[in-house]
Amino acid sequence: MTVQSPIKPKPVTPEEAEAAGVTVPRHVAIIMDGNGRWAQARGLDRADGHAEGASGVRQAVRAARKYGVEYLTLYAFSVANWARPTPEVEALMRLLVEFAEKEKAELREHGIRVNVVGEIEDLPTATRHAVEHVIDYCADGDRMTLSLALSYGGRRDIVNAVRSLAVRARAGLVLPEEIDENFFHREMTTHTLPDVDLLIRTGGESRVSDFLLFEAAYAEMQFLPIMWPDFREDTLVDCFREFTKRQRRFGRTGDQVDVQGEVPFDPLQPK
Ligand code: FPP
Numbered sequence: 505m506t507v508q509s510p511i512k513p514k515p516v517t518p519e520e521a522e523a524a525g526v527t528v529p530r531h532v533a534i535i536m537d538g539n540g541r542w543a544q545a546r547g548l549d550r551a552d553g554h555a556e557g558a559s560g561v562r563q564a565v566r567a568a569r570k571y572g573v574e575y576l577t578l579y580a581f582s583v584a585n586w587a588r589p590t591p592e593v594e595a596l597m598r599l600l601v602e603f604a605e606k607e608k609a610e611l612r613e614h615g616i617r618v619n620v621v622g623e624i625e626d627l628p629t630a631t632r633h634a635v636e637h638v639i640d641y642c643a644d645g646d647r648m649t650l651s652l653a654l655s656y657g658g659r660r661d662i663v664n665a666v667r668s669l670a671v672r673a674r675a676g677l678v679l680p681e682e683i684d685e686n687f688f689h690r691e692m693t694t695h696t697l698p699d700v701d702l703l704i705r706t707g708g709e710s711r712v713s714d715f716l717l718f719e720a721a722y723a724e725m726q727f728l729p730i731m732w733p734d735f736r737e738d739t740l741v742d743c744f745r746e747f748t749k750r751q752r753r754f755g756r757t758g759d760q761v762d763v764q765g766e767v768p769f770d771p772l773q774p775k
Contacts, residue, residue: 521571526744529701531575532568533723535715536560537707538731545731551595556733558599562607565650567737569614571744575649575697577621579715583657586626597631600654604638611638615647621693622656651697658717665691694719699768702747704740706732722769724750 521528536557543553561578568576581596611618618639624632635654668691672678689695700716700723710727712720726743753761754769761767 517572521744524741525748526571526741527748528571528573528744529724529747530573531577531698531700532573532702532704532740532743533577533579533700533716533720534564535579535703535705535707535713536732536735537705537709539733541707542731542733550592553731553733554592554596554599558603560732560735561603563736564740565607565611565616567740569616569648570737571741573648575651577651577653577694577697577700577716579653579656579713581622581654581656582714583622583655583660584714586655597628600627600631600652601634604634608638608641611650612642612645615645616642617645617649618642619649619651619696620654621651621697622654622661623693624654626655649697651694653715656693656715658712658714661692661694662718664693665689689718692718699723702726702743704728704743706730706735722752722754724752 539553539557540550541553542556543550546552561580564578565576580600585596586593618635620635620639624635627635635652665688669678669683669688673680694716697719700720703712703716703720703723704726705711706728708727708729708731712725716723724747726746728739728743730739751758751761752766752768754767756764756767
């Protein structure tokens with residue numbers, strides 16, 4: 505098992521990032537896949553792969569903070585993951601406690617706020633308390649928001665939002681014509697997050713697996729062959745380089761973007 509290193513990012517100015525030839529996305533979301541295969545390839549337990557994955561989390565947080573990412577959202581545990589064998593689920597729940605306890609001082613020191621998307625109430629009490637504690641402890645962070653997706657499902661988040669609006673509409677508290685994309689988003693557990701700019705998945709599969717279905721509508725996607733425990737700062741910087749090459753058109757033509765620049769699609773702007 506790797507010795508855990510603290511999160512000690514060296515600040516990078518936007519000018520330094522530009523000099524390094526990268527545009528830093530505002531919101532990066534990551535599907536951290538491949539822990540199990542990483543472990544199995546070494547004759548280890550899947551739980552060892554997750555433990556090694558926790559050090560990938562530290563690398564990613566450190567690098568994102570260093571390059572000035574404002575929002576980093578990590579898919580740490582999906583609704584579907586509850587169906588895994590109990591010892592694996594328990595190991596993941598313990599790792600979350602460990603992460604919260606070991607990293608909280610560094611997170612706070614570096615202005616990293618912690619947030620949860622998904623259903624924190626579903627977690628075992630000890631995990632929930634540890635996560636709630638790190639959220640409170642880092643609440644003043646204003647440099648980056650680290651969101652952990654826990655017991656998260658994109659479809660479930662959408663359906664819960666629909667249900668909550670339906671209940672309020674039935675009570676006459678919401679008018680159907682008031683409901684637009686922004687209004688709807690306010691009902692979701694991701695309501696404090698902007699749209700995703702860059703969605704990365706490690707582990708060699710090219711699918712989104714119920715992650716941020718609403719919020720990643722215009723995200724650039726990058727699917728990496730490496731397993732999550734092998735994720736390093738350089739991996740993230742390579743993703744930024746690739747992101748820098750992409751032309752984000754948001755429904756416009758390439759010629760329009762050349763003239764007008766990248767104008768994010770905003771359904772509320774008059775046509
Ligand atoms: C998917 O890999 C990964 C997960 C289900 C859990 C992700 C958890 C971590 C990276 C560590 C703990 C998180 C924090 C925030 C401390 P997999 O097990 O499906 O891999 P496989 O596809 O190779 O089986």
